[in-house]
Amino acid sequence: MRRRAFVSLAAAAGAGLLIGGCSVDSNKSSTAANSGKTVDSVIETDAGGLKRYKSPVPLADTIETRGPDGETPVWYRDVKLTPEEVEKVKKGNYRAAIVWHTSSPFMNALATGVKETFEQLGVQVIATTDANMDQPRLANDVQSVLALKPDLIVTIALDPVADFATFKPAVDQGVKLVFASVKPKDFKAGKDYISLVTYDLKGLGDVTAKALGDDLGGKAKIGQIFYDANFFVVNERERAFEQTLKAKYPGIEVVERAPMADPAKVEDIASAMIARHPDIKAIFAPWDTAAEGVVAALRNAGRQDIGVYTIDLGNTNALDMARGGLIKEMTSTLAVEFGHTLAISGAYGLLGKQAPPMAVVPAFPVTKKNLKQGWESTFGVTLPADIAAASK
Numbered sequence: 001m002r003r004r005a006f007v008s009l010a011a012a013a014g015a016g017l018l019i020g021g022c023s024v025d026s027n028k029s030s031t032a033a034n035s036g037k038t039v040d041s042v043i044e045t046d047a048g049g050l051k052r053y054k055s056p057v058p059l060a061d062t063i064e065t066r067g068p069d070g071e072t073p074v075w076y077r078d079v080k081l082t083p084e085e086v087e088k089v090k091k092g093n094y095r096a097a098i099v100w101h102t103s104s105p106f107m108n109a110l111a112t113g114v115k116e117t118f119e120q121l122g123v124q125v126i127a128t129t130d131a132n133m134d135q136p137r138l139a140n141d142v143q144s145v146l147a148l149k150p151d152l153i154v155t156i157a158l159d160p161v162a163d164f165a166t167f168k169p170a171v172d173q174g175v176k177l178v179f180a181s182v183k184p185k186d187f188k189a190g191k192d193y194i195s196l197v198t199y200d201l202k203g204l205g206d207v208t209a210k211a212l213g214d215d216l217g218g219k220a221k222i223g224q225i226f227y228d229a230n231f232f233v234v235n236e237r238e239r240a241f242e243q244t245l246k247a248k249y250p251g252i253e254v255v256e257r258a259p260m261a262d263p264a265k266v267e268d269i270a271s272a273m274i275a276r277h278p279d280i281k282a283i284f285a286p287w288d289t290a291a292e293g294v295v296a297a298l299r300n301a302g303r304q305d306i307g308v309y310t311i312d313l314g315n316t317n318a319l320d321m322a323r324g325g326l327i328k329e330m331t332s333t334l335a336v337e338f339g340h341t342l343a344i345s346g347a348y349g350l351l352g353k354q355a356p357p358m359a360v361v362p363a364f365p366v367t368k369k370n371l372k373q374g375w376e377s378t379f380g381v382t383l384p385a386d387i388a389a390a391s392k
């Protein structure tokens with residue numbers, strides 16, 4: 001089935017998806033994901049003296065992910081300042097704003113990283129906004145922030161087409177822009193904005209496929225639920241999952257590849273799938289809250305023998321995993337470090353230094369065995385108490 005025409009981030013996230021990499025279950029889960037004690041073991045200091053996060057996995061020599069315009073990214077560690085550049089930024093008395101599309105565990109972690117680095121650089125954060133998944137509100141937030149005369153805006157586009165007009169006034173006023181994951185269509189790096197920072201899209205799908213394939217011994221029937229929309233960051237990680245599974249696990253047979261146009265329908269889709277194919281051993285769901293719907297369907301059917309594999313790290317599924325439930329693997333990334341990299345990329349623009357057009361943070365597997373480390377690497381804090389207790 002062909003994917004439908006482009007849908008905005010607002011349409012997807014309204015059903016649970018967050019482009020940043022993790023999903024929002026509720027305000028309660030948002031708080032839980034980012035509360036807890038700071039974990040020093042995941043932190044390191046770079047050559048410029050700035051706080052960074054360690055990668056829990058080796059960084060590949062070559063990055064296969066490409067950007068929406070074919071950009072070749074660099075690893076987050078290659079986005080860095082010298083001690084002299086850090087001092088120069090500190091003396092600049094720069095002002096920055098954080099303009100988000102929504103709030104969530106992942107976006108809160110990004111904001112933490114951005115603010116930590118700006119504090120180290122002496123950059124004043126003059127505003128932080130949340131558009132609550134409303135594109136016109138995002139446009140209004142940009143206008144309100146521009147009235148405060150920032151030097152830099154760290155942000156994310158909701159709709160790549162509509163948000164050309166949203167962010168063009170900032171470009172016209174000479175305000176520097178750095179984008180997280182989604183940029184306006186036709187905006188050019190080095191001209192209209194400094195850089196695009198996101199996660200390793202290819203890596204996310206690749207890691208998930210390897211976890212599923214290895215767990216099943218390379219031979220089994222599985223089901224896949226895919227997002228039936230033209231949505232770049234999700235499409236890319238789904239494509240990587242499919243390619244890796246086909247290339248490295250020929251004994252894994254995808255007996256049904258079910259389209260999901262409406263994320264609210266995922267439980268029904270999964271229920272129908274297991275009714276048609278009772279012999280499947282696993283289901284891939286494209287993101288965290290979609291996986292929750294799959295888990296619900298399996299529980300209702302009494303199918304504790306089917307494993308669920310997904311991308312993104314969220315509270316509900318982490319708790320299920322800790323209890324030895326249906327969630328077998330979630331592929332995650334460095335959320336707080338994502339924010340550090342956004343802020344440092346912004347500093348490139350303030351200095352007039354040419355930034356890489358795109359930078360990525362790595363993907364890594366999170367299972368019951370390494371849930372504690374995976375959570376700490378993602379959010380930089382200890383596991384929520386209920387998940388930690390269930391892990392024992």
